[in-house]
Amino acid sequence: MPATETSFEDLRRGRWAVAAIFLVNGFLVGSWAPQIPVTLDRLQISEFTLGLLILGFGAGALIAMPTAGYLIARHGSTPVVRALAFACSFGLLGVALAPGLASVALALLVFGALIGGTDVSMNANAVAVERRLGRAIMSSSHGFWSLGGFVGGGLGGFAIVALGHVGHALVVTAIALLATLVATRHLSGEASPEVASGRRFSLPRNPLVYLVGLIALFSMVPEGAVLDWAALYLRQERGADLATAGLAFAGFSGTMALMRFAGDMVRDRLGAVATLRVSGLVAAAGMMVAAWSPDPALAIVAFALSGLGIANMVPIAFSAAGNQDDISAGAGLSTVTSMGYAGLLVAPSVIGFIGEHTGFAPIFAVLSGLLVLVVLMAGLARKAEFAQGGPSHSAA
Structure with a gap:
C-alpha cells in the first residue's frame, strides 16, 4: 500500500508504540510473579487455594479475549488498546491492596481480564501495522513482551524487599501508566474501520x-x-x-x-x-x-x-x-x-x-x-x- 512520507512516519511510530504496549504488558505480568509468594504468606492460604486464585486470573483472561475481539471488530484495535492498556496499568495495584481472600480473588479476576483483553488487542494492532507497513513486526513485538517480563520479574523481588508489596505495586503502576500514556498517543491501526471487521468465527x-x-x-x-x-x-x-x-x-x-x-x-x-x-x-x-x-x-x-x-x-x-x-x-x-x-x-x-x-x-x-x-x-x-x-x- 503506498504511503506518504507523513503516514509512513506515523506507522513507524505506531510500530514502536505497540512494541511499548507489549513491553508494559509483559512487565505487569512479570511483576506479578514475585508477588505470588507474598500473597500466599499474607493471606495465610494453601497452595491449593492459591491455585484457585490463579485459576481466576486465567479465567478472567479467557473470558475477556473474545470480548476484546468483538470490540476490535466494532471499533478497530487502536481505541481498544488505549482503553484496556490504561486500565491494565492499575491491575497489580488492585491485587496488592486487596485485604482479604475474596477481594484478592476479585482483583485477580479483573487483572487477568485486563491482561487478556490487552493481549488480544495489542496483537491485533501489531497485525494491522504489519499489513500497512508491508513487513513483519510480530516476532520482535513478542520479544518486547518477554523483555518486560524479564525486567518485572528480575527487579520485583528486590523491590518488594525494599518497599513492601504495596510499595512495589505502586512503583509498577506508575511506570506502566506513564509508558502507556506516552505509547498510546502514537498508536496506528487499521486503515479504515472495515479492515477491522471480519466474518463470524467458525471452528x-x-x-x-x-x-x-x-x-x-x-x-x-x-x-x-x-x-x-x-x-x-x-x-x-x-x-x-x-x-x-x-x-x-x-x-x-x-x-x-x-x-x-x-x-x-x-x-x-x-x-x-x-x-x-x-x-x-x-x-x-x-x-x-x-x-x-x-x-x-x-x-x-x-x-x-x-x-x-x-x-x-x-x-x-x-x-x-x-x-x-x-x-x-x-x-x-x-x-x-x-x-x-x-x-x-x-x-x-x-x-x-x-x-x-x-x-x-x-x-x-x-x-x-x-x-x-x-x-x-x-x-x-x-x-x-x-x-x-x-x-x-x-x-x-
Whole structure:
C-alpha cells in the first residue's frame, strides 16, 4: 500500500508504540510473579487455594479475549488498546491492596481480564501495522513482551524487599501508566474501520489445526508454570530467599526475549521444523535440570536455558496455524491461540493443586516430557516453512 512520507512516519511510530504496549504488558505480568509468594504468606492460604486464585486470573483472561475481539471488530484495535492498556496499568495495584481472600480473588479476576483483553488487542494492532507497513513486526513485538517480563520479574523481588508489596505495586503502576500514556498517543491501526471487521468465527474442520494447537498448548503450559510457580518452588523446596526466587522467571523471560529478537535469523537458517525440534530439546533439557537441581542458582540457569528453547516454539506454531490448507488464516490462528493461551493461563492452577501434594520438582520433570512431545510432533509445523509460503517474521 503506498504511503506518504507523513503516514509512513506515523506507522513507524505506531510500530514502536505497540512494541511499548507489549513491553508494559509483559512487565505487569512479570511483576506479578514475585508477588505470588507474598500473597500466599499474607493471606495465610494453601497452595491449593492459591491455585484457585490463579485459576481466576486465567479465567478472567479467557473470558475477556473474545470480548476484546468483538470490540476490535466494532471499533478497530487502536481505541481498544488505549482503553484496556490504561486500565491494565492499575491491575497489580488492585491485587496488592486487596485485604482479604475474596477481594484478592476479585482483583485477580479483573487483572487477568485486563491482561487478556490487552493481549488480544495489542496483537491485533501489531497485525494491522504489519499489513500497512508491508513487513513483519510480530516476532520482535513478542520479544518486547518477554523483555518486560524479564525486567518485572528480575527487579520485583528486590523491590518488594525494599518497599513492601504495596510499595512495589505502586512503583509498577506508575511506570506502566506513564509508558502507556506516552505509547498510546502514537498508536496506528487499521486503515479504515472495515479492515477491522471480519466474518463470524467458525471452528475449522481441518484436524491438523488442532494438532498444531497441541504444539502451542504443550509449549505454553511450561511457560505458565514457570511464571506462577518457579519462585515458590525455589523458595520452599530449594531454600532460596525472596529476591533470588524472583530471578527464576526473570532468567526465563530474559533468554526468551533475546532468542525472540534473534529467532528470525535462526529460523531462516534451519527452517521451521528443524528449529522447532532443536528448540524443544533445549527447552526439555533445561526444564529437567531445573526440576532436579538441588542448588537454586543452577535451577535459575536451567530455567533460563528452557526459556531459550521455548522462545521460538509458539511463533512457529502460530505461523503453521495461519498457513493451513482449506481454512482462513484467522480461523486457524484463533483456534491455536485459544488452545495455547488456555495452557498458559489455566493449566498453572491445576499444577498448583498437584504441587501441594507432590512438590513442584516432579511437575517440572513432567513438563519436560511435554516439550519432548513437541519435538516428536514438529513435522506438523511444516506449513510454517518459508518454502511452503510461510510468512517471514523478521523484526522491523
